[in-house]
Amino acid sequence: MTSSLSKQSPVRACIVRAGREPIVHFLLIGALLFVGILVARSLQRPVVRIDAQELGQLAGYWSTQMQRDPTNEELQGIIHERVDEEVLAREALRLGLDKDDMIVRRRLAQKMTFASEDTANLPEPDEAALKAFFEKTKADYQAPPRVTFRHQFFNSDRGKDQALARAKLALGKVDSTQGEALGEPFLLPLGYSDASLIDINKDYGQDFASALIRVPLNQWSGPIASAYGYHLIKVDSRISAKTPTLDEVRSDVSAAYQEQARKTRNTAFLDGLRKKYRIEISGIPQTILK
Amino acid sequence: MGNRWRTTAGSLTAMAVVLAAFPGSTAGSGSAVTGSRAAKAPVVAKKAAASAHLPGYNIERNAYFGDLHVHTKLSFDAYIFNVRASPDDAYRFAKGDTIGHPSGFNIRLSGGPLDFVAVTDHSEYIGALQEAADTNSPLNKLPIVEGLFSTDPVKIGQAFSRVIEAMGTNSLPKEFGDKRIASKAWKEIQDAAERNNDPGHFTTFVGYEFTSAPDGRNLHRNVIFKSAKVPELPYSAVQSQDPENLWHQMDSWRKAGIEVLAIPHNMNGSDGLMFEQTRRDGRAMDKAYSDLRMRNEPIAEITQIKGTSETHPSLSPNDEWANFEIMESYIGRAKAITKFSGGYVRDALKSGILMQDTKGFNPFKFGFIGSSDTHNAAPGSVEDRNYFSKVGRTDGKPEQRGSIPAEGRKTWDIPTADPNGNLGRFQSWGASGIAGVWAEENSRDAIYSAMRRKETFATSGPRMRVRFFAAYDYPQNILKRSDLVTVAYRSGVPMGGDLMPSKGKAPQFILWAMRDPNSGYLQRAQIVKGWVENGVAKEAVFDVACSDNLAINPATGRCPDNGAKVDLSNCEPTKFKGDAEMRTLWRDPTFKPNQRAFYYARVLENPSCRWSTWDAIRNGTPPNPKLLPTIQERVWSSPIWYAPSL
Numbered sequence: 003m004t005s006s007l008s009k010q011s012p013v014r015a016c017i018v019r020a021g022r023e024p025i026v027h028f029l030l031i032g033a034l035l036f037v038g039i040l041v042a043r044s045l046q047r048p049v050v051r052i053d054a055q056e057l058g059q060l061a062g063y064w065s066t067q068m069q070r071d072p073t074n075e076e077l078q079g080i081i082h083e084r085v086d087e088e089v090l091a092r093e094a095l096r097l098g099l100d101k102d103d104m105i106v107r108r109r110l111a112q113k114m115t116f117a118s119e120d121t122a123n124l125p126e127p128d129e130a131a132l133k134a135f136f137e138k139t140k141a142d143y144q145a146p147p148r149v150t151f152r153h154q155f156f157n158s159d160r161g162k163d164q165a166l167a168r169a170k171l172a173l174g175k176v177d178s179t180q181g182e183a184l185g186e187p188f189l190l191p192l193g194y195s196d197a198s199l200i201d202i203n204k205d206y207g208q209d210f211a212s213a214l215i216r217v218p219l220n221q222w223s224g225p226i227a228s229a230y231g232y233h234l235i236k237v238d239s240r241i242s243a244k245t246p247t248l249d250e251v252r253s254d255v256s257a258a259y260q261e262q263a264r265k266t267r268n269t270a271f272l273d274g275l276r277k278k279y280r281i282e283i284s285g286i287p288q289t290i291l292k
Numbered sequence: 293m294g295n296r297w298r299t300t301a302g303s304l305t306a307m308a309v310v311l312a313a314f315p316g317s318t319a320g321s322g323s324a325v326t327g328s329r330a331a332k333a334p335v336v337a338k339k340a341a342a343s344a345h346l347p348g349y350n351i352e353r354n355a356y357f358g359d360l361h362v363h364t365k366l367s368f369d370a371y372i373f374n375v376r377a378s379p380d381d382a383y384r385f386a387k388g389d390t391i392g393h394p395s396g397f398n399i400r401l402s403g404g405p406l407d408f409v410a411v412t413d414h415s416e417y418i419g420a421l422q423e424a425a426d427t428n429s430p431l432n433k434l435p436i437v438e439g440l441f442s443t444d445p446v447k448i449g450q451a452f453s454r455v456i457e458a459m460g461t462n463s464l465p466k467e468f469g470d471k472r473i474a475s476k477a478w479k480e481i482q483d484a485a486e487r488n489n490d491p492g493h494f495t496t497f498v499g500y501e502f503t504s505a506p507d508g509r510n511l512h513r514n515v516i517f518k519s520a521k522v523p524e525l526p527y528s529a530v531q532s533q534d535p536e537n538l539w540h541q542m543d544s545w546r547k548a549g550i551e552v553l554a555i556p557h558n559m560n561g562s563d564g565l566m567f568e569q570t571r572r573d574g575r576a577m578d579k580a581y582s583d584l585r586m587r588n589e590p591i592a593e594i595t596q597i598k599g600t601s602e603t604h605p606s607l608s609p610n611d612e613w614a615n616f617e618i619m620e621s622y623i624g625r626a627k628a629i630t631k632f633s634g635g636y637v638r639d640a641l642k643s644g645i646l647m648q649d650t651k652g653f654n655p656f657k658f659g660f661i662g663s664s665d666t667h668n669a670a671p672g673s674v675e676d677r678n679y680f681s682k683v684g685r686t687d688g689k690p691e692q693r694g695s696i697p698a699e700g701r702k703t704w705d706i707p708t709a710d711p712n713g714n715l716g717r718f719q720s721w722g723a724s725g726i727a728g729v730w731a732e733e734n735s736r737d738a739i740y741s742a743m744r745r746k747e748t749f750a751t752s753g754p755r756m757r758v759r760f761f762a763a764y765d766y767p768q769n770i771l772k773r774s775d776l777v778t779v780a781y782r783s784g785v786p787m788g789g790d791l792m793p794s795k796g797k798a799p800q801f802i803l804w805a806m807r808d809p810n811s812g813y814l815q816r817a818q819i820v821k822g823w824v825e826n827g828v829a830k831e832a833v834f835d836v837a838c839s840d841n842l843a844i845n846p847a848t849g850r851c852p853d854n855g856a857k858v859d860l861s862n863c864e865p866t867k868f869k870g871d872a873e874m875r876t877l878w879r880d881p882t883f884k885p886n887q888r889a890f891y892y893a894r895v896l897e898n899p900s901c902r903w904s905t906w907d908a909i910r911n912g913t914p915p916n917p918k919l920l921p922t923i924q925e926r927v928w929s930s931p932i933w934y935a936p937s938l
Contacts, residue, residue, distance in 0.1 A: 068466075158872070187771065192774075198347075204405075228809075230807070
């Protein structure tokens with residue numbers, strides 16, 4: 003090789019000479035380093051990866067809206083848009099644009115709530131627990147008193163005293179009339195079978211409803227005032243307020259139990275979280291914070 | 293199930309209050325308890341066998357009160373008004389529970405629970421606004437959504453107009469019509485109806501609103517399904533603005549076993565279009581059209597918060613009570629109505645009998661109901677003393693609806709600015725609209741059947757009851773007979789029915805009304821008659837019974853003033869005026885056997901404070917001088933028609 007060196011062209015000689023110069027070594031090493039760093043950087047760039055599944059989803063979404071499949075060009079557009087969204091979002095995160103943003107905060111809180119509820123799967127309540135819960139909340143399932151009764155009506159629009167007198171007179175002879183109507187026609191029913199006292203209360207008023215509970219059974223009583231006039235009433239039967247058995251309302255009780263358990267867990271979870279933080283609030287009177 | 297439990301718990305809390313009023317036999321122990329406001333108890337759920345009668349069954353039929361026009365957050369507009377209450381919440385409210393109002397206070401019916409309710413959200417873009425507000429949804433990124441969910445009422449208003457306009461021109465982005473969103477909402481509506489239907493106690497109907505308004509002229513209808521069997525998705529005004537196409541769709545549903553009816557409303561906002569005398573596409577009406585329309589629309593909603601559409605003072609100059617809660621603007625914007633004929637039901641009933649005479653068919657032979665059109669998911673919220681209007685954050689506070697002076701002022705000296713005309717519209721709205729039906733029991737079948745046979749009535753809010761029958765030969769003593777109703781049905785027809793041709797005698801009418809124990813006393817009972825005379829449709833209002841033992845003045849045909857007034861400092865009515873009950877038998881003195889006619893009953897309460905006066909009193913300011921301080925609450929029966937033999 004050295005023999006051939008002596009025969010080299012002047013250009014080549016020049017390169018060889020330059021190759022011996024330290025400044026050239028320095029520049030070359032520098033260039034190599036530069037390329038090396040570029041390559042390394044490029045390898046370290048964060049990746050935006052759209053996998054087949056997501057791509058399928060995006061295209062599917064597009065199809066349902068447009069009622070056809072996207073063309074290749076449109077598919078490129080979808081991908082492009084998705085990539086743009088991703089890089090913009092990441093830049094935004096890098097610049098801290100998510101800070102102090104209500105919508106971002108709400109969304110995160112919402113996701114956290116869902117996540118915490120998911121992880122805290124509620125077990126079916128066992129019989130004892132359900133029974134205990136039912137005992138505590140029994141009042142919620144109570145059925146109102148029910149009454150079966152008849153009544154006769156005396157209109158007081160043309161004078162209260164006269165109506166009262168007619169009603170009293172009727173009471174005196176009602177037992178001897180074999181159920182014949184002594185009162186006047188009435189727009190609401192004159193007889194109720196197994197009616198809820200709450201419904202009666204709504205249509206007739208409190209005085210009338212409480213009289214149905216108070217008067218002796220199987221005999222005509224009154225006169226009783228209502229929102230319309232005076233009445234004679236005869237109660238055939240009464241069922242007092244009744245609490246159902248657990249079996250009768252099992253599904254409702256179970257649902258209520260689950261609902262309460264869920265709420266308790268959520269509250270406990272939030273309480274736990276709050277304890278992890280020291281919460282400082284300013285600019286508002288202390289009384290409001292209570 | 294969580295919702296059901298809350299319902300139970302809520303109503304029973306109210307019930308516990310009532311029960312507390314009966315500790316044994318102590319007389320008067322419940323005096324402090326307003327038990328009549330208590331909720332109806334959802335007792336232990338026990339489904340009755342199909343053939344058995346439900347509790348309260350009455351072969352002579354009971355009056356049930358309800359609301360068949362209710363919007364929740366699933367309606368695009370309600371969502372924009374910041375309403376976040378669901379169909380379940382609406383049913384809870386109707387059963388007497390408390391729910392939240394978008395303006396930040398609690399609301400509850402003071403008149404007690406309703407008997408039946410249909411949630412009728414707008415089918416157009418149903419559920420889409422809720423979706424659009426979800427920052428996770430692609431809808432949220434659409435430009436039209438920007439600013440829509442502001443908390444500033446002015447911005448809400450602007451955004452609302454923008455969406456309404458886009459809907460009108462069918463230019464909302466396609467994403468809003470995503471079928472998956474609609475299906476989800478439609479399912480929520482069906483599920484809520486199913487969960488809350490409690491035969492014998494509380495009836496729900498699956499329904500929706502068909503929201504057609506060509507050029508902003510209102511042709512809205514509520515579509516009500518008889519059972520849980522409903523189509524996969526509603527047929528909406530996006531598919532067609534022409535109600536005739538809706539009726540054809542309803543016919544095909546019926547063929548497929550889906551029983552359904554539609555209820556038109558706010559004819560007052562149609563600028564004469566609701567009862568125009570040609571078909572929507574301009575073609576002439578014919579018998580087939582008339583049959584199609586009547587088969588699908590047996591009843592009409594004649595009163596609701598956005599005004600009463602019975603009649604307009606310009607159409608009924610001789611009716612001193614025609615000026616009741618009249619709204620003279622388009623729906624959703626401050627554009628003035630110019631054409632009242634075709635926009636009110638009395639006028640339409642008259643056109644109908646005239647068409648029957650001249651053309652042989654009557655496309656306007658409908659019965660009456662009322663409903664609220666609440667957009668707050670608050671069925672039955674048409675109580676003047678407990679009024680919060682109906683479009684959420686936009687009119688939830690008195691100042692926003694013009695009943696108190698602006699900016700905390702104490703007088704009306706400085707007129708309140710009304711740049712977009714909203715104030716003017718909200719002021720003209722009334723606390724009105726309850727649906728009444730006469731049905732054997734509280735069930736879907738019984739109530740739906742009542743609507744089909746038009747045995748329905750409308751009230752302006754109070755739960756007053758009205759019976760209305762007609763025949764030629766009722767026994768003279770019928771009003772005093774204990775079998776009054778039996779005889780009335782047996783030998784006559786109830787409201788909504790047809791009288792047979794007369795054999796010379798004039799028809800007699802039994803009009804029987806009873807006050808609402810939670811509202812005022814009755815002042816007068818009237819019969820409104822429309823008839824055809826020499827090819828012209830005419831009308832007259834007869835006073836047929838007066839309160840307080842007063843006799844009709846033969847010269848005027850009117851009841852004398854019964855002296856009932858209202859103390860405007862506290863809304864107290866004059867004591868001992870008016871009747872609890874009115875019962876009369878009336879024979880038409882102007883009857884001509886050859887004149888086709890219709891008759892309906894209207895019963896008026898004594899005057900009481902309008903909602904705007906209640907607002908003012910609570911605020912300690914004088915009532916708005918531009919508004920009537922008092923109203924006369926009322927009930928309207930469906931008509932009875934008379935046809936001459938030909």
